[in-house]
Amino acid sequence: MKKTTRILHKKNWFISSTQSKSIPHRDKMSTFVKAVLLVVIGFQAWIALAQDPNGCPNIVKRAGWSASKSSNVTYQIKPVQHVVIHHTATQSCNEMPVCKEIVKSIQDQHQKQNKWSDIGYNFLVANGGNVYEGIGWHRVGAHTKGYNSKSIGIAFIGDFTKELPSAKALRAAAKLLQCGVNMGELDENYLLYGAKQISATASPGKALFNEIKEWDHYDPSPVL
Structure with missing residues (x-):
């Protein structure tokens, strides 16, 4: 009997009967990456300010x-x-x-x-x-x-x-x-x-x- 692959759609998740992993939707991944980048940039700015609160150059x-x-x-x-x-x-x-x-x-x-x-x-x-x-x-x-x-x-x-x-x-x-x-x-x-x-x-x-x-x-x- 030929094995078929059944794909279920549930909101932004794609589930395959032949696949055990779940893959997030690309838009959610993109939003997550942007959020992480904003946190990193903000942290770097905070570090710079903490090191020199007067805003001096090097x-x-x-x-x-x-x-x-x-x-x-x-x-x-x-x-x-x-x-x-x-x-x-x-x-x-x-x-x-x-x-x-x-x-x-x-x-x-x-x-x-x-x-x-x-x-x-x-x-x-x-x-x-x-x-x-x-x-x-x-x-x-x-x-x-x-x-x-x-x-x-x-x-x-x-x-x-x-x-x-x-x-x-x-x-x-x-x-x-x-x-x-x-x-x-x-x-x-x-x-x-x-x-x-x-x-x-x-x-x-x-x-x-x-x-x-x-x-x-x-x-x-x-x-x-």
């Missing part, structure tokens, strides 16, 4: 790029009222080992040739999206004469006369600024300038300067 600390010790430290009054944007006028970088070498070479130049106590910038931003701690928050730098004691100097690594920093770098800088506000290091109404507005320099380069003119805190008329 900041490579001084030890991470083998910084030399500062010969003198002068502190600022918080919250700082101004931000000055620079470019380093060096090669740009994406990979961390290359960026570390560039940051260290800038510190060497500032300390050995310029005879400064440390690297002049508070922070440096690379095209790879990492931020490198220079002298850091609430410390007086040596980046913009007349504004060092009352501003944070942020330098984008590279020459941005003709081209912009990467989208990753621009996002990292924006996060750094908001991080500073959240931490109480920057005044929430801080004013932002390009170095060329204050000093006789081409920094931060024409392309980058045109970019920062569109940023929320940009001030076209710094007090000199």
Whole structure:
């Protein structure tokens, strides 16, 4: 006698007389997978927030790029009222080992040739999206004469006369600024300038300067 296969339909389940397993409907599986993904994404976001509630970008600390010790430290009054944007006028970088070498070479130049106590910038931003701690928050730098004691100097690594920093770098800088506000290091109404507005320099380069003119805190008329 020929054996027949009988298939029963019960809602979204398919049961075969020759099959002992039950297979969920594809739509239910899809919904389940989406739910799991949402839980995973939400958990990752929670972990990120728990690790850094101030929403700071990835900041490579001084030890991470083998910084030399500062010969003198002068502190600022918080919250700082101004931000000055620079470019380093060096090669740009994406990979961390290359960026570390560039940051260290800038510190060497500032300390050995310029005879400064440390690297002049508070922070440096690379095209790879990492931020490198220079002298850091609430410390007086040596980046913009007349504004060092009352501003944070942020330098984008590279020459941005003709081209912009990467989208990753621009996002990292924006996060750094908001991080500073959240931490109480920057005044929430801080004013932002390009170095060329204050000093006789081409920094931060024409392309980058045109970019920062569109940023929320940009001030076209710094007090000199």
